[in-house]
Amino acid sequence: MRNLIPLLPLAALAACTVGPNYEGPKSAGAVAAPAAFVRAGDSSVAAPAVADWWRGLNDAELDSLVERALKDNPSIAVAEARLRQARSALRLDRANGLPNANVQGTYLRAELPNGGLTGGEADGGTTGIDFYNVGFDASWEIDLFGGQKRRVEAARAGVGAAEAQVADAQVSLTAEVASAYVNLRDRQRRLELGRATAETRRRILGLTEQRFRAGTASQLDVERIRGLVVESDAAIVPIDAERDAYLNALAVLVGEAPGTLDAELSAPRPVPLPPARVDVGDPAQLLERRPDVRAAERVLAQRTAQIGLTKAAAMPRISFLGLIGIGGTDPGDLFDLGNLVGIAAPRLQWNALDFGRNAARLGQAEGQRDEAAAQYRAAVLTALRDAEDALSRYAARRATVAAAARSKATADRAAALMQQRYSAGVATLIDTLDAERQRTAAEQSLVQATAAMTADYVALQKALGLGWRA
Template sequence: MIRRKILSLFRFEYLRKSLALGAFSVFVGNGCMLGPDYVPPPVTVEDTWIYQNSKRVDILETVNPYWWQSAFADPVLDDLVEQAIENNLELRSAALRALQAQQLLAIAIGNQYPQIQQIEGLVDRSKYVRSGITGNYQSEYYLNFNLTWELDMWGQLRRLVNSAAADFEASMAEYDGLLVSIIAQVAQTYINIRTVKRRIQVAQENIRIQTEGLRIAEVKFHAGEVSALDAEQAQTLLSNTQAAVPALEATLQQFKNTLSILLGMPPHSLNDLLSVPPTVPHVPSIITIGMPQDLLRQRPDIRQAERLLAAQGELIGVARAELYPNFAIGGLIGAIDIRGGQLNGRSDAWDLFVEFDWNVFNYGRLRNNVRLQDATFQQLVSDYQQVVLQAQVDVENAIVAYLKSQEQQYFYNIAAMASEEAVNLSMTQYVDGAIQFNTVITTMVSNFTQQDLLVIAQGAVAANLVQVYLSLGGGWQIQDGLTPLELLPEETIEDMLRRTHYWDKILE
């Protein structure tokens, strides 16, 4: 540290003359900014989707932020999504991380301004006694403060502010990404619940059919028309189908438990919310997906990766600034007032200085740090480009899964109708004695399988539609423009206010 005192121990009234020097120093403090200046790197984005010519997709309109409402028009789902946004604990944690990043930005901004490093004061009252003779009382009052202002000659402080701002924006993008994911998880879990409820209903319908088959086989056996084998085969099939119901009920409860976590509530609280019919949600005939270029602004993970890249880009300039001298101006203002005794009166003093420090002998450490920050930046460039590439793949995979699952559902629907008719025909022919019971068993097994596959296919279509919107990054816009505190529920803010009143200024 090399320190040079420019002015020292002058009377306080001369302090005004230093204002011109201070103003000049502030001007110098806003000097150049060592680069490089951040420029978003180029990324490769396709012009079209592979299946954009399908009659089931619309590329001309952008994604509706409330896509779950337009896609399913289900008030129960709307209510579940609303509760998840309000109560999901992961989402709340992400908002608090964004709040932390916001405060780090405020700290970085504050570091650009003068800092009062120390305030000292003294109040003293003394009585002096000499050779047994009581002396006078003496009162002493002392106050001074030390002020330092680091001059941002090379833009280091401004780069740190820019980096903190980009980190804050990245944390908000992280929140948006989690919001999109939570909405999609709620929708998919809700679809799974309704799908499993429908599968249970299908199983119960087939149990009814198979019970009737067992009754007919027993009647024919008692009439001496067939052997006991038919009744035993019918009982075996019926019991196997009945055994499928408990497994489905267990799966249903597990999906409900998953939904309860997403909604931030205990599992038993969902009973009143899920009194829905056992049907699979229908999907619209045409869905809106927009163009590939929309992903750069829609996908929160892309925005997060780009903002993290921008934050790192500013740190290269910060590292470069450490290669140059660091300047600061400062001063001390004080006053002493003594009453009584030999020293009687008031004395004012001030001290103004300019200092600089320069890490000359750093053995290449600072240059290596520049290389480190630049290599980290280049790594994040690759990460950013990978995120953009992966986003396009995600959308293409989701679109093809959605379209092909609809084709699959079409054929399963034909198979299910045929298997149902086969059961009716085989039962009639068995009663008439035209066929053996083995044929009836075969048609019943096939019917249960086909009906169950149809329900699974219907659920897959709805779930794949949710995956399309998830891959497109839709939904975060509903919270766009809100501050981190506004993203938190009132009870969380009240908890924070009870611990400290320093949130009052932000809440005003």
């Protein structure tokens, strides 16, 4: 029992962990989340489902593209690789706190001058000596001041940050795929309507030329209509290029070469519509859900743990080295227990005179913690602003779509009435075609407004931190 008494002070020291204990972001002056969103409007305050928000758009093609992107996109692979690195680093730091043991075998051949071993006069000859040894050594450093504990704590927080960064990559990717898909369908429909408008104007031009030859229209009328035809044809060109760009973007997002999805997505389809009800939850749920906020919080925890790690590095260190070996000058000595040698060597190490180096490292660690705290506060404010902006834009866009739908209904009625007048012989074909052109233009405006509304819905889901999976 008396042999254990000297170890009691070491046991007491081993229970000491230097450095600040992380008590959450509130200890760093985090911004308090408001009780509700200011611009939630008529959105539901129910908590939204975190994953698979895009299924609310009811488009099977979009569902397939998102799933393929989550599986094969390089940005997800990069984030997952970094997560595996962080998990391996945590396992390594945990293992470093355990004893380190090695088994070794040694053979030594030495040629010594005669007399060199006994101190006599050398006669010019040499004597050969063989030495055989098999040994086992172990070393262990006692975690006196919790430096190893803080190292593991920092590594665990690093894993949490890497997991949140994977989720953040998923949120960004799903929003990017959905946005590109909505824009593709918008451009395809606008191309159809643009070509229809150009064809209508060509028919009007043909009729105007006939009237000019008959002397009932002027050259100015012909040139004015011809200019509108050229304008329609020119408007189609950039839309066509944008359609191709979104096809390429979607191919790359799902991990394929540009052009791979052209055949699959070439057939136009309507722009998907968001659901009638949008669940947004409350700001506190938002901050718990947003991966970038969670990543910033884990980085803050990691930087806090590193302060303790730096403080522990300035404290005394005690390590133990143990060695057991057996051997001699003959291979048979390896099996003779009489040649057993054991060594135990405790070691005390303390860099008591470092001329302020560790104080400088501590100041650096505390500065990094303060930087992480400021970045966390910035992430919280950015998340709240993103959500409020997205809610405001989405509400405004819904009003815009409603107005565009009313305008489209008016243009439809005008075109129908003009067709009736033409059938009754009281309106010209040119007037009828012009009414049809106006109806097509109103439909174009409605398509654009609808696409913009769905794009704002996608942006809202991203701002709410949705689209990631554990």
